[in-house]
Amino acid sequence: MIKLQRVNKYYPSGAGRLHVLKDIDLTIEQGDYLSIMGPSGSGKSTLLNMLGLLDTIDEGEYTLEGHPTRALGEEQRAELRARYIGFIFQSFQLIDRLTAFENVALPLILAEVPTRERRQRVNRLLEQVGLAHRAEHRPPQLSGGQLQRVAIARALVMQPTLILADEPTGNLDQQSGNDIVHLLEALNKEGITLIVVTHDNAVGERAQRRIRMVDGVISQL
Amino acid sequence: MKIRDLISFNSQLFARHRWRTGVLTFCIALGVLAVVVLVSLGESARRYVEQEFAMLGSNLLIVLPGKKQTSGGAIPFYGSTNRDLTLEDARRIAELPEVVRVAPIIAGSARASRQSLSRDAMVIGSTNDFVHARKLQFGSGTGLPADADRVYRQDAILGARLAQELFARQNPLGEMITLDGYRFRVVGVLADQGESLGLDLSNIILIPVKASEAVFNTQALFRLLIDISSVTDEQAVIDRIYALIKKRHQGEEDITIITQQAVMSAFNNIMYTLTGVVGLLAAISLLVAGILIMNLSLVSVQQRRQEIGLLKAIGASRRLITRLFVTESLMLVIAASVIGLALAQFLISTLALLVPAVPIYAPLWAHGAAFLVAVMTSMTFSYLPARQAANVAPIEVLQG
Structure with missing residues (x-):
């Protein structure tokens, strides 16, 4: 379960400061499917960064799976990220010199999971996203849709409870985009909390809970 | 991250950046080579002189006519006679x-x-x-x-x-x-x-x-x-x-008596000092290599900000990122030192064959010292880039 209580975030801007998130209160249950939409600069990416523990909040409290996070140091936040959160990015963020297999295995390598178990888990996930035959290919040899599948496999490999997707279809054609959305929804059906930030109304409309952000304030639709 | 994974992760990095890896390896190997060769030559010269003296036997006194009046200075080889x-x-x-x-x-x-x-x-x-x-x-x-x-x-x-x-x-x-x-x-x-x-x-x-x-x-x-x-x-x-x-x-x-030992230890002192100075000069080339490591690493950190952000986003700690970068230069310096040491040994052995009259050889401590200096230099100069890398915020993964 995720709980945001009166969360505020400011960015320094010139002489003053920019109030980016204004008193956000939000509760997300395990297994929820939530989309965050809104114009550029509305603060939706900032909200995603907060939820992903990539950035710190200035006021309020964010509780992730029962862990209050505001007072945590960088190392502890890294630990929580590894344990609970899988990230999916618009530009995939795969490492070009590593194969698909190695990219997916990266979080396991960082967490010092034994090689045998690593191989099993990565192979199972590549199978699940339909890329078992591409395991030894490097990112430049794969299509956009395939890259995002590799990224999804990487996000899942630590068995997170929450998937944060930042414009997951933003760099994909219609067909690949649909495939990716269906893949993510299938994961959600298995019980993973799914939060998607998107510009694309067609993608956003599919979520059970839709949140609109304007000027740092959220409104539920 | 386990040591084995660190090594393979960095190896892939080296394979990807062949030019950078090549240049750094060359510089470090050259520095190590210079240290070993110069120190070995100095040490060989010292041994040569020592050997020459040993041929005279150890209980020889040399009496020179004349006396230098200043005491405590260097041994007079030529005095003036009254x-x-x-x-x-x-x-x-x-x-x-x-x-x-x-x-x-x-x-x-x-x-x-x-x-x-x-x-x-x-x-x-x-x-x-x-x-x-x-x-x-x-x-x-x-x-x-x-x-x-x-x-x-x-x-x-x-x-x-x-x-x-x-x-x-x-x-x-x-x-x-x-x-x-x-x-x-x-x-x-x-x-x-x-x-x-x-x-x-x-x-x-x-x-x-x-x-x-x-x-x-x-x-x-x-x-x-x-x-x-x-x-x-x-x-x-x-x-x-x-x-x-x-x-x-x-x-x-009005005579001066010098002993075999005194002459020999005077020579030894001179040769040790000379070897030390020459070795130090050679070590400067390693220092230059170290500064090069630092600069190229800083560039590399800048180029890899997004990757570092990603690693952090998927759970890498600051300590791990630091280790990653320090290990990278450590691996490089070890590989380059081995190449440098091997080349130096080859050079010294060849020289020894060409000049059989002088006992040219590379003492083990020269190898050890060169290696140690190289490793310490790389550790020192990779600290700053590693710290910069560790300071990259995970949010930078989204700056692409």
């Missing part, structure tokens, strides 16, 4: 019970001629004790006459090359040569022993010291070599020699 050191002094010293042999020496250069051939040579007037002290070996003939310090006899012993030059394939024994107008009969030829302590033994002429008094028209000895038996207290003998000469020279202690 009263000549003479053959009579040498004979009195030889009467001391601890003294085994005394070789008086008068030396100078003279023109040795035979028929139309002539050649400049080092002429050493001495006795058979000199032959013993310098461990000279004969190719043919005998030593100097036993009364070389008392009777003027025109006998000469030639160095190997000198004999070759003057007599070609003829047997020189019994033949006459002229030394600056004085006629001498060749009674022996030295075996070819090469150079010893800066003296080219193949180009000397050994004559009785009494005869050299006439050739050089002087009674002043150039120096005395004194062989003392090994059981005695060296300092006590030295003091007795000083006392004896003081009595004979109207109360003036």
Whole structure:
């Protein structure tokens, strides 16, 4: 379960400061499917960064799976990220010199999971996203849709409870985009909390809970 | 991240950035090579000198005429004379019970001629004790006459090359040569022993010291070599020699006695210092390599900000990122050092084969020191880039 209580975030801007998130209160249950939409600069990416523990909040409290996070140091936040959160990015963020297999295995390598178990888990996930035959290919040899599948496999490999997707279809054609959305929804059906930030109304409309952000304030639709 | 994974992760990085890896490897290897080669050459030179001295035997005293009045300074190799050191002094010293042999020496250069051939040579007037002290070996003939310090006899012993030059394939024994107008009969030829302590033994002429008094028209000895038996207290003998000469020279202690050990340790000190300085200069090239590592690593951190952000987003701690970057330069420096050390060893071995006269070798500690300096340099200079990498915020993954 995720709980945001009166969360505020400011960015320094010139002489003053920019109030980016204004008193956000939000509760997300395990297994929820939530989309965050809104114009550029509305603060939706900032909200995603907060939820992903990539950035710190200035006021309020964010509780992730029962862990209050505001007072945590960088190392502890890294630990929580590894344990609970899988990230999916618009530009995939795969490492070009590593194969698909190695990219997916990266979080396991960082967490010092034994090689045998690593191989099993990565192979199972590549199978699940339909890329078992591409395991030894490097990112430049794969299509956009395939890259995002590799990224999804990487996000899942630590068995997170929450998937944060930042414009997951933003760099994909219609067909690949649909495939990716269906893949993510299938994961959600298995019980993973799914939060998607998107510009694309067609993608956003599919979520059970839709949140609109304007000027740092959220409104539920 | 496990060590094995760290290594394979970094190896992939090296494979990807071949140019950068190549340049860094080259610089570090060159630095290590320079340190090992220069230190080895210095050490080899020191060993060479030490070996030369060891050939003289360890219980040799060298008496020089004259005394430097400043005490505590470096050992004087040449003093200035007030009263000549003479053959009579040498004979009195030889009467001391601890003294085994005394070789008086008068030396100078003279023109040795035979028929139309002539050649400049080092002429050493001495006795058979000199032959013993310098461990000279004969190719043919005998030593100097036993009364070389008392009777003027025109006998000469030639160095190997000198004999070759003057007599070609003829047997020189019994033949006459002229030394600056004085006629001498060749009674022996030295075996070819090469150079010893800066003296080219193949180009000397050994004559009785009494005869050299006439050739050089002087009674002043150039120096005395004194062989003392090994059981005695060296300092006590030295003091007795000083006392004896003081009595004979109207109360003036106008000689300087130096010991084999003193000369050797003076040489050793000089060589150690020289080796150290040269090694330090070579280490500067490693410092330059270190600065290059730092610069290229800083560039690499800038280029990889997004990747570092990603690693952090998927759970890498600051410590892990630091380790990643430090390991990267450590791996590079170890690989490059091994290459440098191997090249240095190859170079030194080749040199040793080319110059067999000097015992050139690379001491193990030179390898060790070069490696250690390289590793320490890389650790020092990779610290800053590693810290910068660790400071990259995970949010940078989204800046692409």
